[in-house]
Amino acid sequence: MSIDRRNFFKVLGVTGAGLALGKQAQAEPAGEEVTEFKAILYDSTRCVGCQSCEFSCAEVHNLPEPEDFPEVGVLRKTNEKRRTVVNAYDTSKGEVYVKRQCMHCNQPACGAACLTQAMLKTKEGPVIWRENKCMGCRYCMISCPFDVPKFEYNSPNPKITKCNMCFERQQEGQLPACVENCPAEALMFGTRRELIAEARRRIVENPDAYYPHIYGENEAGGTSFLYLSPVPFEEIGFRTNIQNASYPALTKGFLYSVPAVFVLVPSVLLGIHKATKSNLDKNSNHD
Amino acid sequence: MTSSAFPLKKEKKSIGRFLLDELKPRGKWLTPFNIISIPVMLVGAAIIVIRFINGIGAVSNVTQDIPWGVWKGFNVITGVAFAGGAYILTFVVYVLKVDKFHSIVRVTVLNGFLAYVFYAGALVLDLGKPWNIFNPIIGNNFGANSVLFLVAWHFLLYIVAQAIEFSPAVAEWLNARRAHKILSGLTLGAVIFGITLSTLHQSGLGALFLMAKEKIHPLWYSEFIPLLFLMSSVFAGLSMVIFEGSISERVFADQITSENKKQRKDIILILSRICAFSMFVYLFMQILVFAHGHRWAYINTPMGYWFLLEMLGFVVVPMLLFLLSFKRANIRWAKVAAVLTIVGIILNRLNVSIIAFRWDAAVHYVPSWMEIVVAVSIVFVEIWIFRWVINRMPVLRESPSWANNKHA
Numbered sequence: 001m002s003i004d005r006r007n008f009f010k011v012l013g014v015t016g017a018g019l020a021l022g023k024q025a026q027a028e029p030a031g032e033e034v035t036e037f038k039a040i041l042y043d044s045t046r047c048v049g050c051q052s053c054e055f056s057c058a059e060v061h062n063l064p065e066p067e068d069f070p071e072v073g074v075l076r077k078t079n080e081k082r083r084t085v086v087n088a089y090d091t092s093k094g095e096v097y098v099k100r101q102c103m104h105c106n107q108p109a110c111g112a113a114c115l116t117q118a119m120l121k122t123k124e125g126p127v128i129w130r131e132n133k134c135m136g137c138r139y140c141m142i143s144c145p146f147d148v149p150k151f152e153y154n155s156p157n158p159k160i161t162k163c164n165m166c167f168e169r170q171q172e173g174q175l176p177a178c179v180e181n182c183p184a185e186a187l188m189f190g191t192r193r194e195l196i197a198e199a200r201r202r203i204v205e206n207p208d209a210y211y212p213h214i215y216g217e218n219e220a221g222g223t224s225f226l227y228l229s230p231v232p233f234e235e236i237g238f239r240t241n242i243q244n245a246s247y248p249a250l251t252k253g254f255l256y257s258v259p260a261v262f263v264l265v266p267s268v269l270l271g272i273h274k275a276t277k278s279n280l281d282k283n284s285n286h287d
Numbered sequence: 288m289t290s291s292a293f294p295l296k297k298e299k300k301s302i303g304r305f306l307l308d309e310l311k312p313r314g315k316w317l318t319p320f321n322i323i324s325i326p327v328m329l330v331g332a333a334i335i336v337i338r339f340i341n342g343i344g345a346v347s348n349v350t351q352d353i354p355w356g357v358w359k360g361f362n363v364i365t366g367v368a369f370a371g372g373a374y375i376l377t378f379v380v381y382v383l384k385v386d387k388f389h390s391i392v393r394v395t396v397l398n399g400f401l402a403y404v405f406y407a408g409a410l411v412l413d414l415g416k417p418w419n420i421f422n423p424i425i426g427n428n429f430g431a432n433s434v435l436f437l438v439a440w441h442f443l444l445y446i447v448a449q450a451i452e453f454s455p456a457v458a459e460w461l462n463a464r465r466a467h468k469i470l471s472g473l474t475l476g477a478v479i480f481g482i483t484l485s486t487l488h489q490s491g492l493g494a495l496f497l498m499a500k501e502k503i504h505p506l507w508y509s510e511f512i513p514l515l516f517l518m519s520s521v522f523a524g525l526s527m528v529i530f531e532g533s534i535s536e537r538v539f540a541d542q543i544t545s546e547n548k549k550q551r552k553d554i555i556l557i558l559s560r561i562c563a564f565s566m567f568v569y570l571f572m573q574i575l576v577f578a579h580g581h582r583w584a585y586i587n588t589p590m591g592y593w594f595l596l597e598m599l600g601f602v603v604v605p606m607l608l609f610l611l612s613f614k615r616a617n618i619r620w621a622k623v624a625a626v627l628t629i630v631g632i633i634l635n636r637l638n639v640s641i642i643a644f645r646w647d648a649a650v651h652y653v654p655s656w657m658e659i660v661v662a663v664s665i666v667f668v669e670i671w672i673f674r675w676v677i678n679r680m681p682v683l684r685e686s687p688s689w690a691n692n693k694h695a
């Protein structure tokens with residue numbers, strides 16, 4: 001469904017641009033296969049804050065090893081040199097660790113923002129960034145509701161960096177590095193549907209241990225990174241004002257109107273032009 | 288007509304020398320504007336070199352949370368609003384055929400054209416990988432569901448449309464009569480195309496921020512940003528026309544015929560009325576959005592006062608001044624109002640794109656002096672080229688008699 005909608009926007013946008021170009025108004029073939037999105041379920045009740053995910057992420061992506069560690073009251077952030085961080089929160093149920101990274105939205109704002117499709121929702125589920133397409137406009141950063149994409153400001157040939165769910169490893173049949181290396185089984189990899197069922201099962205079987213909400217099931221139109229928590233999510237640093245509709249849907253109205261404007265405005269203008277012309281001709285004393 | 292139709296071909300040497308002569312500066316060198324602008328532009332150029340060697344971070348303070356700074360927020364987003372005068376005036380002159388405005392339409396189009404060229408330049412400066420800018424242009428993966436994609440394309444096409452609108456002036460300058468005839472024939476098409484593109488990208492610049500729903504302070508975010516941007520581009524553009532006109536009038540006084548001078552007062556009064564009216568509509572829209580979004584809760588906060596300042600001080604007050612100037616037939620008030628409006632538009636655009644954007648971020652973005660120097664340099668270079676063109680081509684001055692320009 002998500003893919004259908006994306007294609008729909010594409011068609012709309014291309015029509016607008018196509019009209020502008022005067023040609024080129026075909027949509028891409030709509031034959032993309034609908035595969036089920038792969039996803040990761042993170043269970044913060046199991047996380048022990050060992051940072052194995054951070055270390056393994058740094059290793060497979062050739063990034064510097066982390067030098068600090070989760071600490072209550074310190075908000076560690078992802079940046080261009082680290083794509084995932086674990087933070088500690090003091091909550092009503094004691095200390096809770098939370099891993100953060102890209103949410104791999106089903107309909108990502110970053111992907112809809114990107115004018116070159118450098119930011120791409122793959123049909124497998126991960127949202128990836130492609131260096132040879134990106135022009136570094138940082139519109140993805142403006143649009144992401146979770147402030148995920150980071151930019152190498154200090155490089156003459158900068159990259160956008162963010163978690164890509166180890167897309168290359170998945171292509172080779174391997175697990176994402178963080179999932180593979182988590183000693184506490186806090187991370188689980190699978191199809192999104194399986195993982196939502198698994199998360200529900202955990203909540204039902206152990207209602208005391210969990211806050212009954214799967215963060216990411218509906219947030220931002222659904223994400224491929226799902227969270228379970230023992231406490232309400234605002235206690236562990238999540239934005240709770242994230243809308244449940246997808247973010248690209250917010251630009252729908254504008255994009256809808258583009259083809260209409262292209263048809264209406266010129267005809268209205270021509271009409272007015274004709275009208276004023278005949279007026280002038282009637283009491284013609286010009287030229 | 289025949290002998291001088293294409294001097295480019297027939298008298299190659301002399302036209303070469305003609306161009307060379309025209310490239311030389313004219314007039315006095317040590318004007319206050321030159322004394323200020325030359326060093327600023329030189330420093331700006333040096334900073335741009337550093338930016339390309341060491342990356343954007345070496346000269347700019349933009350952060351991971353607030354990724355667009357003054358180059359985008361001021362040069363591109365604000366600058367384009369001010370360039371809106373061109374599409375409004377071409378509408379009035381070529382579509383509604385209000386002859387009165389004919390004397391200022393060329394200079395406004397020139398201004399708009401230069402603004403777009405230079406703001407597109409600012410955009411390129413701000414791109415991390417400008418060499419990939421051709422991807423969205425040559426169709427190497429169209430991100431066609433991207434608002435920025437539409438805006439970028441419309442920018443590009445609008446630059447072409449404005450170049451066509453202005454081209455008769457170039458033809459007059461080169462004394463190319465046949466070309467002039469052909470190019471003048473294209474004007475109406477370019478105007479209609481240009482107005483359409485303008486409505487779309489003026490609103491598109493607002494639509495850029497639609498996905499940043501929670502990231503922009505609720506007093507500035509609404510789903511109506513595109514409409515608000517479009518509406519405010521009307522009085523932003525016209526205020527710029529008034530402002531620029533009152534400066535050109537003095538600087539280029541020798542070029543303006545006395546007949547045009549008399550007309551100018553009339554023109555400004557009518558523009559004031561359009562400004563006041565569009566500001567009224569804009570305010571009305573803001574009030575609807577305000578009520579609709581239940582924004583009362585935010586008013587009694589620092590951001591709320593800031594919002595009130597923008598709305599009352601820089602929309603309501605100039606609106607009243609525009610009205611006053613119209614009522615009293617006194618253009619001094621209009622000029623004051625134009626300046627206030629310009630400040631207000633700068634505030635508004637910077638608020639949406641920078642100040643209220645992640646207003647809650649731990650580290651807030653304050654532009655570095657280097658960013659500001661570059662931002663100002665871009666405007667200065669634009670003014671230099673503007674002056675160069677005005678001094679040579681029939682923009683403010685009357686067209687040569689062979690060019691019949693009314694109702695192109």
Ligand code: SF4
Pocket residue numbers: 102103104105108109110111127143144145146147148149162
């Ligand atoms: S969290 Fe942000 S960067 Fe990740 S997919 Fe969603 S919009 Fe894109």
Ligand code: SF4
Pocket residue numbers: 110113114115116117118119129133134135136137138139140141160
């Ligand atoms: S910075 Fe790159 S990935 Fe992000 S929107 Fe721009 S072109 Fe796309």
